[in-house]
Amino acid sequence: MVSKSALLEEHIRNLQTCRLCPxxxxxxVSGGPVVSRVMLVGQAPGDKEPVLQRPFAWTAGKAMFKWFESQAGVSEEEFRKTVYMAAVCRCFPGKNANGGDRVPDKDEIERCGRWLQKEIITLSPELIIAVGKLAIARFLGELPPLIDLVGKIFPVEKFGRKFDxxxxxxxSGASPWPRIEPGKTLTMQGLALIRDHPAWQHRT
Ligand code: SF4
Incomplete structure (x- = not known):
């Protein structure tokens, strides 16, 4: 039987050839073939990640890894080695007219979903951490405000797999939500749920 590690390696080789979105x-951008019970799904890389060849490589990543280090006891290096890092879209979408990162469109999200689907089927993760509204919507569909989502855990069934x-x-520094109340407390509650999840304790 082919190992998950070999399947992921082949998957990433295929992903890296994808040029479907003009x-x-x-x-x-890929986080590498990490066999884990925990998957993180971000939105899309910025302009620095393709150069540095890893997800969350710049300022948003620094803030996020600080959360995990302070609340879940894991350094950035350890996180990258023990959590499979995916995203709603794997390529940098470019800038919008205001100079911010363009939000991927519906077709791009659908198209890139094939990679996420394959990863979820291959890994059967027990815990998925969805970072940002675009990623959360990939699993929960139409979204209530963040205040009703962050700090909670949702049982989900998708692509024939069940996970929390x-x-x-x-x-990202562009949104003050995690830094002001009630977002700050809810974010810490969400991180505590991750820290205490059985899959987090035994990720690999
Ligand atoms: S965003 Fe996804 S589907 Fe589109 S080209 Fe990049 S990897 Fe392929």
Missing amino acids: LMRSTP LVPLPHP
Whole structure:
């Protein structure tokens, strides 16, 4: 039987050849073939991640890894080694007219979903951490406000797999939500749910 590790390695080789979205402004970014019970799903890389060749490589990542270090006792290095890092879209979408990152469109999200589907089927994760509204919506559909999502855990069945979903806000400096109340407390509650989840204790 082919190991999960070999399946993931092949999957990532295939992902890196994907050029399906003509508006995307980079090649795909991957966190590597980490066999884990925990998966993190972000939104889409920024302009620095394709250069540095890893997800959450810049300011949003610094903020997010600080959360995990302070609340879940894991360094960035350890996190990258023990959590499979995926995203709603794997390529940098480019900038919008205001200079912010363009939000991927519905077709791009659908198209890129094939990679996420394969990863969920291959890994059968027990816990998925969805970071940001776009990622949360991938699992929960139409969304209530973040205040009703963050700090909670949701049982989800998708692609024939059952897992717990913990939503987190996007750590980008563009949104003050995680830094002001009640977002600050809810974010800490979400991180505590991750820390105490049985899959987190035995990720690999
Ligand atoms: S965003 Fe996803 S589907 Fe689109 S080109 Fe990149 S990897 Fe392929």
